[in-house]
Amino acid sequence: MAILTLTIDDQPVSGTETETLLEVARQHGIEIPTLCHLDGLTDVGACRLCLVEIEGASRLQPACTTRLQEGMVVRTNTERLQRYRRTIVEMLASEGNHHCAVCVSNNHCELQDLAYTVGLQYVRVPYLYPAKTLDATHKDFVIDRDRCILCSRCVRVCHEVEGAHTWDIAGRGIGCEIISDLKQPWGQSTTCTSCGKCVLVCPTGALFEKGATVAEMEKRTEFLRYIVNARQRREWNPDLLHEE
Amino acid sequence: MKPRLATVWLGGCSGCHMSFLDMDERLIELASKVEVVFSPIADVKTFPADVDVTLVEGAVSTVEHEEMASLIRRRSRFVVSFGDCATTGNVTAMRNRFSPDEILHRAYVELADGDPTVPSEFTTIAKLLPKARPLHEFVRVDAFLHGCPPTADEIWLAVSSLVEGRIPELPNVYQRYG
Amino acid sequence: MTVEELHELADRERERQAGVRHRVLYCSAAGCVSCGSHATRDAFKAAFTRRGLTESEVVGTGCMGLCGQGPLVKIHDDGVLYERVDAGLAHRIVDEHLVEGRPVAEHQLDAASPFFASQVKIVLENCGRIDATRIEEYIAVGGYEALARAVAELKPQEVVEEVRKSGLRGRGGAGYPTGLKWDIARKAPAEQKYVICNADEGDPGAFMDRSVLEGDPHRVLEGMAIAGYAIGASQGYIYVRAEYPLAIERLKLAIRQAERHGVLGSRIFESGFHFRIDLRIGAGAFVCGEETALIRSIQGRRGRPQPRPPYPSERGLFGAPTVINNVETLANIAPILRHGSAWFAALGTPRSPGTKVFALAGKIRRTGLIEVPMGIPLRRIIFEIGGGTPEGTEFKAAQTGGPSGGCIPAEHLDLPVDYEALATVGSIMGSGGLIVMDSTSNMVDVARFFMEFSRDESCGKCAPCRVGTVHMHDLLRKIARGRATADDVALLEELCETVKETSLCGLGQSAPNPVLSTLRFFRAEYDALLGPVEVFTPSNPLARGRGPGGS
Numbered sequence: 002m003a004i005l006t007l008t009i010d011d012q013p014v015s016g017t018e019t020e021t022l023l024e025v026a027r028q029h030g031i032e033i034p035t036l037c038h039l040d041g042l043t044d045v046g047a048c049r050l051c052l053v054e055i056e057g058a059s060r061l062q063p064a065c066t067t068r069l070q071e072g073m074v075v076r077t078n079t080e081r082l083q084r085y086r087r088t089i090v091e092m093l094a095s096e097g098n099h100h101c102a103v104c105v106s107n108n109h110c111e112l113q114d115l116a117y118t119v120g121l122q123y124v125r126v127p128y129l130y131p132a133k134t135l136d137a138t139h140k141d142f143v144i145d146r147d148r149c150i151l152c153s154r155c156v157r158v159c160h161e162v163e164g165a166h167t168w169d170i171a172g173r174g175i176g177c178e179i180i181s182d183l184k185q186p187w188g189q190s191t192t193c194t195s196c197g198k199c200v201l202v203c204p205t206g207a208l209f210e211k212g213a214t215v216a217e218m219e220k221r222t223e224f225l226r227y228i229v230n231a232r233q234r235r236e237w238n239p240d241l242l243h244e245e
Numbered sequence: 246m247k248p249r250l251a252t253v254w255l256g257g258c259s260g261c262h263m264s265f266l267d268m269d270e271r272l273i274e275l276a277s278k279v280e281v282v283f284s285p286i287a288d289v290k291t292f293p294a295d296v297d298v299t300l301v302e303g304a305v306s307t308v309e310h311e312e313m314a315s316l317i318r319r320r321s322r323f324v325v326s327f328g329d330c331a332t333t334g335n336v337t338a339m340r341n342r343f344s345p346d347e348i349l350h351r352a353y354v355e356l357a358d359g360d361p362t363v364p365s366e367f368t369t370i371a372k373l374l375p376k377a378r379p380l381h382e383f384v385r386v387d388a389f390l391h392g393c394p395p396t397a398d399e400i401w402l403a404v405s406s407l408v409e410g411r412i413p414e415l416p417n418v419y420q421r422y423g
Numbered sequence: 424m425t426v427e428e429l430h431e432l433a434d435r436e437r438e439r440q441a442g443v444r445h446r447v448l449y450c451s452a453a454g455c456v457s458c459g460s461h462a463t464r465d466a467f468k469a470a471f472t473r474r475g476l477t478e479s480e481v482v483g484t485g486c487m488g489l490c491g492q493g494p495l496v497k498i499h500d501d502g503v504l505y506e507r508v509d510a511g512l513a514h515r516i517v518d519e520h521l522v523e524g525r526p527v528a529e530h531q532l533d534a535a536s537p538f539f540a541s542q543v544k545i546v547l548e549n550c551g552r553i554d555a556t557r558i559e560e561y562i563a564v565g566g567y568e569a570l571a572r573a574v575a576e577l578k579p580q581e582v583v584e585e586v587r588k589s590g591l592r593g594r595g596g597a598g599y600p601t602g603l604k605w606d607i608a609r610k611a612p613a614e615q616k617y618v619i620c621n622a623d624e625g626d627p628g629a630f631m632d633r634s635v636l637e638g639d640p641h642r643v644l645e646g647m648a649i650a651g652y653a654i655g656a657s658q659g660y661i662y663v664r665a666e667y668p669l670a671i672e673r674l675k676l677a678i679r680q681a682e683r684h685g686v687l688g689s690r691i692f693e694s695g696f697h698f699r700i701d702l703r704i705g706a707g708a709f710v711c712g713e714e715t716a717l718i719r720s721i722q723g724r725r726g727r728p729q730p731r732p733p734y735p736s737e738r739g740l741f742g743a744p745t746v747i748n749n750v751e752t753l754a755n756i757a758p759i760l761r762h763g764s765a766w767f768a769a770l771g772t773p774r775s776p777g778t779k780v781f782a783l784a785g786k787i788r789r790t791g792l793i794e795v796p797m798g799i800p801l802r803r804i805i806f807e808i809g810g811g812t813p814e815g816t817e818f819k820a821a822q823t824g825g826p827s828g829g830c831i832p833a834e835h836l837d838l839p840v841d842y843e844a845l846a847t848v849g850s851i852m853g854s855g856g857l858i859v860m861d862s863t864s865n866m867v868d869v870a871r872f873f874m875e876f877s878r879d880e881s882c883g884k885c886a887p888c889r890v891g892t893v894h895m896h897d898l899l900r901k902i903a904r905g906r907a908t909a910d911d912v913a914l915l916e917e918l919c920e921t922v923k924e925t926s927l928c929g930l931g932q933s934a935p936n937p938v939l940s941t942l943r944f945f946r947a948e949y950d951a952l953l954g955p956v957e958v959f960t961p962s963n964p965l966a967r968g969r970g971p972g973g974s
Contacts, residue, residue, distance in 0.1 A: 061924060084921075088887075093890065151886075174889055
């Protein structure tokens with residue numbers, strides 16, 4: 002495969018045409034904030050935090066879904082992008098009920114970390130304080146939609162990796178919410194395998210294990226890489242393993 | 246004449262003020278630098294004019310708070326959101342999913358030990374706003390102290406800077422929610 | 424069917440029509456139907472019976488244009504057009520006009536008046552002229568000849584070239600060159616390709632596409648089949664919103680007729696070209712007018728946009744190269760092939776050739792459906808064709824592009840209507856909604872109305888649009904209620920910029936346009952509603968010289 006060379010933040014970098022700007026930037030130590038992206042899941046370009054400037058492009062492009070092109074000149078951290086990212090984080094903070102001080106994921110939350118990354122002093126838009134619901138009917142886990150930022154990682158991991166497709170999104174616009182099956186209580190879901198992958202990939206405290214209290218719910222997303230790699234290499238196939 | 250400092254307690258748990266007191270011996274130094282003209286820990290009934298720095302703890306939760314916020318703004322050179330409730334609504338805003346009537350009914354009727362009656366607004370309790378909201382949604386705020394509560398060190402750094410007329414530039418470690 | 428058979432069919436129908444004694448055309452599009460044109464039809468029929476006028480017919484046609492003055496009726500014999508024809512008037516027209524030869528003057532519309540004379544009809548040429556429920560009438564006016572010629576005489580590449588040379592640009596709003604789109608799809612290597620007709624017209628006040636589908640559905644089918652031939656697709660879909668039941672009914676009928684006559688289906692005009700068209704009914708989500716969301720909706724998935732690239736012409740429906748064109752764009756295809764690209768390119772302006780259909784609405788005397796050459800000054804549309812604003816009011820602004828467009832003030836009335844010129848004043852061509860505002864209109868409320876629409880129609884996938892439209896709407900409401908300050912307007916402007924620049928699809932990217940354009944041209948209306956910002960007020964400003972910030 003041909004090696005492409007391009008410039009990200011004045012730094013010459015290289016990669017292949019199947020790689021995204023985000024992958025290549027991270028390989029070269031250039032940090033671009035993300036939220037809906039997670040290594041191992043299909044990218045949807047929804048959170049808009051990884052938008053970058055590409056010379057000659059009429060619009061900002063999400064680094065997570067943009068493939069490399071020879072000679073691209075990319076900027077990932079201009080004053081304008083910083084401003085937009087801060088505003089987007091403000092919007093995300095305002096649309097939920099994020100009471101960090103009493104949240105299970107306090108200090109282990111990607112939204113909280115992002116607020117620090119973008120230097121969010123305060124949220125200028127009024128908080129919407131929506132009336133969201135909580136579902137604690139599952140025997141092991143809880144979904145608290147107050148803390149959900151609709152990144153859809155849970156939906157994707159359940160569909161793409163676990164193959165259960167218990168989660169999906171209902172409603173539209175600001176009324177969107179994550180639902181289990183056809184909006185049945187999670188505990189009554191006939192598709193959920195209780196694998197807990199959704200809980201582990203959730204960037205906030207929206208999905209958590211029962212029994213966790215304030216600041217106790219630490220998420221670990223690395224497992225996903227292992228599963229996806231193993232699947233790609235077919236590591237569960239004993240014959241193949243034997244050959245190696 | 247020393248800079249005039251006020252601290253105000255709106256819809257919060259007073260934890261931020263406790264943290265203020267946690268400045269311990271630095272309070273003595275602070276006392277020599279400023280004149281505390283209004284505070285829940287000082288016996289002053291009305292918010293005075295010409296205050297230089299006002300720290301506001303808590304969310305704006307009642308009609309009284311809303312009026313107070315406006316008064317503070319007009320009478321203070323610097324208004325500071327003091328802690329997470331003033332900055333984000335935080336725990337105080339957790340009541341927002343219920344209506345004021347539901348909340349009062351829960352507190353004074355369902356959970357009452359005796360005499361299950363909601364006090365009339367003319368007697369003892371302030372009229373709740375439909376939602377508890379952060380201070381900056383009502384008035385312009387000049388600086389924000391984060392944390393639930395902000396640490397004594399953070400308060401010290403911020404107040405020291407403010408009384409000298411500067412908006413504090415706090416190290417990143419103090420920029421936190423929760 | 425062969426080309427010869429097509430011509431025979433056309434001749435037969437023309438002969439049949441010539442043999443009809445009186446031919447009365449009444450508008451059977453949704454607008455006139457809603458003001459009683461079915462009763463008018465029945466009255467004409469009764470009058471014919473009463474007067475013994477056998478061999479006369481009453482024909483329902485598509486939109487005649489002057490929707491505010493319906494039901495409209497046209498006497499085919501001599502071309503006289505009547506407005507507000509109720510049952511009583513129908514009898515009078517038969518008695519006085521058809522029998523005695525004296526047209527009913529007080530209801531007669533002047534065909535030489537600017538409303539009609541300033542228009543150039545290509546897309547709407549058959550609307551109000553033929554019975555949309557009979558393929559024979561479409562064929563009699565030259566229908567399916569362009570398809571026949573393309574299939575028999577032109578290579579796919581030549582068809583694409585003809586469309587490219589015509590300069591036709593997408594009429595859905597963005598104005599992307601149609602020929603280029605087709606060329607990318609034609610060159611894309613794939614066994615299966617698709618043609619989609621986007622009939623998910625959703626802008627408030629817009630009904631151009633509906634009128635074409637109701638009044639001349641075969642023209643759209645023909646355009647799609649030509650597109651299919653040009654790019655190498657054998658399957659087309661029309662994505663039409665469920666709120667257009669009459670259009671759906673007519674399309675279903677038209678597809679059946681076209682298949683029966685062999686102009687759709689297998690071996691079209693006895694060639695090796697196969698093309699089928701199926702309908703897909705949208706469930707009323709505005710965002711499904713966005714092409715990637717529309718494609719997902721056809722696939723049976725949630726109608727949510729996808730990041731582009733890849734563009735549908737490379738990877739679209741079911742992953743196959745897909746041409747997706749708006750109704751009006753496809754309606755232009757047959758005339759381009761019939762009259763040639765040079766004819767089309769000479770219409771309108773060099774960069775925006777052809778015509779544009781507009782739905783005129785709002786504070787204007789003559790509301791309705793019009794088709795004008797591109798580049799015509801806005802002033803002529805509003806004052807000549809539309810007759811200006813109602814008595815006693817003054818023109819304030821014209822809104823184009825619906826929730827994605829902007830408000831154009833009086834000082835830009837001489838702007839030529841084309842894609843680039845409208846963009847220079849912060850609006851867009853859009854799909855053709857044109858709403859006129861007069862001195863009684865409140866521009867902050869106009870912006871709020873459109874933002875409410877965008878908020879309600881946001882799909883919720885990307886954060887800036889999902890949340891930003893809510894906040895922008897709330898701020899506009901706060902301003903409208905007189906509770907905002909200059910700080911709120913500054914915040915509103917910043918939100919507008921962020922949502923415009925960072926949203927995933929066109930819905931979010933253009934949702935701030937009504938706000939930005941009203942702020943640009945009518946800022947005084949915003950400012951008049953603002954209250955003071957509370958600030959520090961020293962008790963004695965002169966005495967204060969100490970403390971922070973003081974000395």
